[in-house]
Amino acid sequence: MSSPADILYTLLEDLDSFQTWTAFVSYMPDTPDKAICIYDTTGVKDGRLMLNGAVIEHPGIQIALRSLDYTEGQAKMAALASVLDGVRNNTVAMGSDEIYSLTNVSRTGTINYLGIEIVNDRRRHLFTVNAILTLSQS
């Protein structure tokens, strides 16, 4: 069973959404400056189906992005948010025997600008966007 962040990473890679940016899952190293990371976060537990007791959960994710250039970072995050908004019944293969259906990605808010992170005199702008997934294994 892959993590929701891993699954979303694979989908975004399949859609060539990262382009020249370096993307990670769950851990963002100090380099490079121009980087994206997808984290697993708190999701929503909706309850159980009366029919079979299955627990319905919507896992949460966060996409974090850093960039030396504010405008470039903001534009890239806006583009990624737009890709998230367009997800609809996408199939993601995490291996030959692990197929997922990503029904929907629902952003829980707008793009957050977190300010500047200074590492070794490099001033990097940070952006995040949060979302809830509707995900099932085929």
Add this chain to the structure above:
Amino acid sequence: MAQLYASMQGGPTVIRNMGAVTRSMGDRVADGLRAAGLALQRASQELAPVEYGNLKASAYTRSTGRGFDTVVEVGYTASYALYVHEKVGMVLQGQARQPSPPHMGRYWDPQGRAQAKFLETPSRTMHPQMIAIIRRIANIT
């Protein structure tokens, strides 16, 4: 031809009382919302990282509007609250805060229970409890 005459007395009183009940219910719901907000604030403060306590102390629960139109907002006023809240990587967790002095303790302390999403997490996990608080105070069965 038979005719039946009837008159009703006390109509305005009944309507006025119904209005009173509705207002009372709205006020109780508002009380419940405020209590649920305070419970969320308390749970959130348990998860907020503490160094000097500025972030934790900046938590607030504010209500606007009246009755059924009450809106309760829970948040933090510290300027860096959003940054800390969204820093889900927590890569420095457990390491000593630098430079020391002036900084003290370890990142994401106290006792390693602090975390990013310190407001969003309880707002999701405490949802049933908050509903129960509102129902109890509003006396909704």
